[in-house]
Structures are given as C-alpha cells and as structure tokens.
Amino acid sequence: MTTWPGWQRFATTEPIRPPQIGDAPRSQDERLAYHSAFVTIRTPAITTLTTQVRTLMLLGRHQQATARPSLIVTGPAAAGKTTALLHVGRARHLAHTHNTPPPDGRSRQAVPVAYVLVPPGASAKTLVTEFARYLGIPITGRMTTTQITEAVCHTYTHAGVRLVMIDEIHRLNPRTTTGAEAADLLKDLTERLPATFVYAGIDVTTTPLFTGVRGAQLAARASLVECGAFPARHGKSEPFKELIAGVEAALDLHKHRPGTLPRQASYLHQRTAGRIGSLTRLIRQAAITAIVDGTERITKASLETIRIDHHAEQHRRPKTRN
Numbered sequence: 001m002t003t004w005p006g007w008q009r010f011a012t013t014e015p016i017r018p019p020q021i022g023d024a025p026r027s028q029d030e031r032l033a034y035h036s037a038f039v040t041i042r043t044p045a046i047t048t049l050t051t052q053v054r055t056l057m058l059l060g061r062h063q064q065a066t067a068r069p070s071l072i073v074t075g076p077a078a079a080g081k082t083t084a085l086l087h088v089g090r091a092r093h094l095a096h097t098h099n100t101p102p103p104d105g106r107s108r109q110a111v112p113v114a115y116v117l118v119p120p121g122a123s124a125k126t127l128v129t130e131f132a133r134y135l136g137i138p139i140t141g142r143m144t145t146t147q148i149t150e151a152v153c154h155t156y157t158h159a160g161v162r163l164v165m166i167d168e169i170h171r172l173n174p175r176t177t178t179g180a181e182a183a184d185l186l187k188d189l190t191e192r193l194p195a196t197f198v199y200a201g202i203d204v205t206t207t208p209l210f211t212g213v214r215g216a217q218l219a220a221r222a223s224l225v226e227c228g229a230f231p232a233r234h235g236k237s238e239p240f241k242e243l244i245a246g247v248e249a250a251l252d253l254h255k256h257r258p259g260t261l262p263r264q265a266s267y268l269h270q271r272t273a274g275r276i277g278s279l280t281r282l283i284r285q286a287a288i289t290a291i292v293d294g295t296e297r298i299t300k301a302s303l304e305t306i307r308i309d310h311h312a313e314q315h316r317r318p319k320t321r322n
Contacts, residue, residue, distance in 0.1 A: 001086070001115050004135050010086070011093040011113070015040065018250040028291060031252045035287045039250045041243065043276060045227040046084045049073060049198075052225060053088050057162060057196045070190065072169070072218075073200040075227035078277030081200045084227060085165050088198075089113050092163050110160030111135065114195075118171045123178035124185040128152055131189070135159060149185065153192045161195050170201035174214045183214045190221070229274035232266065240274050241265040247283050255296035264300050271303070282308045 001007045016037050019026070026034065040046075052071055060068030073081045096112035116130050125145045131152045132139050139148050156164075166186070173179035190197050199222070204210065210219055230240040241262050248261040261268065261283065272278035285306045286298045295302070 002117055002130070002134060004111055004114075007089075007093075007113065007115050007134075011090045019252045026252060031291055032288055034252055035284050035291070038280060038284055040083060040087050041246050041250070041276065041280065043080060043084070043227075043243070045073075045075075045080060045225060046087055049084050049088050049225050050091060052223060053092060053163065053196065053198060056223075057092070060196055068190065068194075068196050070197040070199065070222045071225055072204055072222045073198065073225045073227055074204040075202070076229065076275065077202055078275040078281075079227040079229060080276040081202075081227045082167055083277075084225075085167060085198065085200045086115075089115060089163065089165050096162065111156075112160060113163045113165065114156065114161050115165045115167070118166060118168045118182075120171055121178065122171055122182045124181035127182045128185055128189075131156070145181075145185070149188065153189070156193050156195070161193065164189075164193065164195045164197045166197065166199045168201060169199040169209065170204055170207050173208050174212060175208045179208075180214065183209070183218075187214070187217060230269075230276065231274060232269045238265065240269050243276060243279065244268060247280060251283070251287055251298075253287055253290055253296045253298065256290070256298055261298065264303070267300060268303075272308070278308055282306055 001010050016034055016039060018039055049071070056069050056071060073085055075081055093113045096110070100110065100112075114131070114134050116127075116134055119126050119130060125148065128145060128148045129139065132148055132155075135152075135155055137148075137151050137155050139151070143151075172182055172186075174183040186197075201207070201209070205224070209215055230243050232238065232240050244265055245262045248256075248258065268279060268282070272282060282303065283298065285308070286303050289306070290296055290298055290302065
C-alpha cells in the first residue's frame with residue numbers, strides 16, 4: 001500500500017464481511033482466508049479519527065498562507081493505530097472518487113490519498129524518496145534532496161493529493177542530524193502541499209519528536225487522537241467486553257456458542273492488556289486452529305494453547321520474587 005497502485009487496489013477492493021443469515025456456507029479455505037484477513041472492528045478511535053480528518057480537510061481546503069492543521073494518532077503497540085489510519089484513508093479515498101469524477105470525461109482520476117512509511121533511521125533524502133516512490137516519480141542517485149522534494153511537491157499537487165498519511169512517525173528522532181533534517185522536510189512539505197497530514201506512531205508524545213523547537217512546532221499544529229488500551233470497566237460500561245462481543249459476532253465457526261468469549265472478558269483482558277491488536281490476533285489464531293482441527297469452537301482451553309505477541313505474553317507472565 002506504499003505505492004499508488006497498491007493503495008488503489010486496497011481502497012477499491014470490497015471489504016470482507018462477516019457471515020450473514022441466508023448466506024451460502026463458505027468452504028474451509030474461504031473461512032480460513034476470512035479469519036486471516038478479518039473485518040475491521042469499528043472502535044471509538046476510528047470514529048473520532050474519521051470525524052477529525054473530515055473536519056480538518058474542510059478546514060484547510062482553502063488555507064494557503066501557512067501549513068494546514070494536522071493530526072497525530074498515538075498509542076501503545078497493537079492498539080489499532082494503523083488499522084484506524086487505513087480505514088479512514090480508504091473512506092476518504094472512496095468519498096473523493098465518488099464525489100469528484102474525472103474532469104472532461106478523462107479516464108485518469110486524481111490521487112486523493114497518499115500513504116507513506118517512515119523508513120528506519122530516516123534522513124530527509126530517504127524520507128522524501130518514499131514520497132516519490134508512492135507515485136512512481138523517477139529519481140536517480142545523483143539527484144539532491146532539494147531536487148527530489150521539488151519533483152514530489154509538483155507531482156503531488158498536480159495529482160490532487162488531499163490527504164497524506166505518514167505511519168511509523170516514532171522512527172524520526174530530531175535529536176540526530178539526519179532526524180532533524182527529516183523533521184524539517186516534513187514541515188516543508190506540510191507548507192507546500194495542499195493536503196492534510198495525519199501521522200501515526202507508538203507513544204509519540206513520549207518520543208524526541210515532541211521535544212525541542214521542532215517538537216514544539218509539530219505539537220502546535222497537530223491534534224492528538226489516542227488509540228489506547230480498552231479498560232475493563234469505564235463507569236457502568238464494560239468497553240472491553242463490548243469489543244469482544246463485536247469480534248465474536250464476526251466469527252465464522254460452525255459450533256461456536258455465542259457469548260462464550262464475552263464471558264471470558266477478564267481472562268482476555270489479562271491476556272491482551274486490553275489492546276485490540278493483541279485481542280483480534282489471539283481470537284483469529286484460535287478460530288483458524290478450530291477450523292483446522294475440526295472443533296469449530298473457541299474455548300478458554302483452546303485460547304490457552306495460543307501464543308501471541310511478546311508484549312502481551314510478557315504482560316500476563318506472573319512476576320517472580322527475588
């Protein structure tokens with residue numbers, strides 16, 4: 001998805017949907033593929049991000065003098081940041097292509113959304129090269145950062161990019177020389193491109209990205225959207241239990257009993273630290289195992305056999321006394 005053809009395929013491919021009453025039974029291979037891809041569970045963070053992005057794109061549509069306001073999606077690992085980002089990006093892509101047909105009957109449509117990953121140890125040149133790669137802008141090893149940036153700004157403006165999503169932003173470290181240059185490049189791009197920028201990264205507010213002069217500039221222009229862990233309880237509600245119920249409702253297992261997983265909410269919260277990424281991985285793996293071994297159901301005993309991400313396993317490991 002870090003190239004335009006890949007992003008376009010992702011955005012225009014019909015999302016998979018959970019089984020519906022009256023649907024023909026799926027084959028084993030189809031159900032395995034379904035649980036591998038799985039549906040996007042709509043969370044409060046997705047709802048908030050959807051509203052914020054739409055509002056900021058409208059707010060900055062005619063702004064020219066300064067950089068448009070931006071958003072930062074932050075939170076711990078496996079909290080659903082990238083999922084939320086991609087969901088909103090797809091929605092804005094489809095909304096734009098539906099409401100803005102190609103001009104004068106041309107077959108070539110605008111490129112409304114760009115999705116870029118910050119490379120490890122990013123410098124200004126490697127980062128702007130990722131922007132160029134997304135739209136297939138030809139570059140050579142002899143080109144300077146300034147030359148590549150000029151080509152990117154010209155091409156992105158001409159292509160009609162209106163939303164730029166930058167993932168793994170925590171990889172930028174403005175305390176280093178190369179990191180500072182990369183941060184300055186982003187500031188330059190936000191001022192030169194007629195687009196809204198949305199960043200996503202792990203616990204961004206605790207990284208060097210929010211410190212110093214450059215960090216203050218970013219913080220002054222960006223609003224935060226938190227993708228945190230789901231609490232077991234919030235007042236009288238049980239957000240994590242509700243999340244589990246949503247995941248369970250999307251399963252396609254022949255013998256699974258509805259309500260089994262929500263009854264294990266306390267256990268699942270302890271296993272996953274309340275993180276949606278860890279939860280969906282655990283349940284998807286258990287579902288695939290249940291299909292392969294023929295049990296067709298998920299139980300606490302079957303969940304115990306599944307090992308997931310290291311952070312979740314470390315979180316559930318009992319502390320040992322010295």
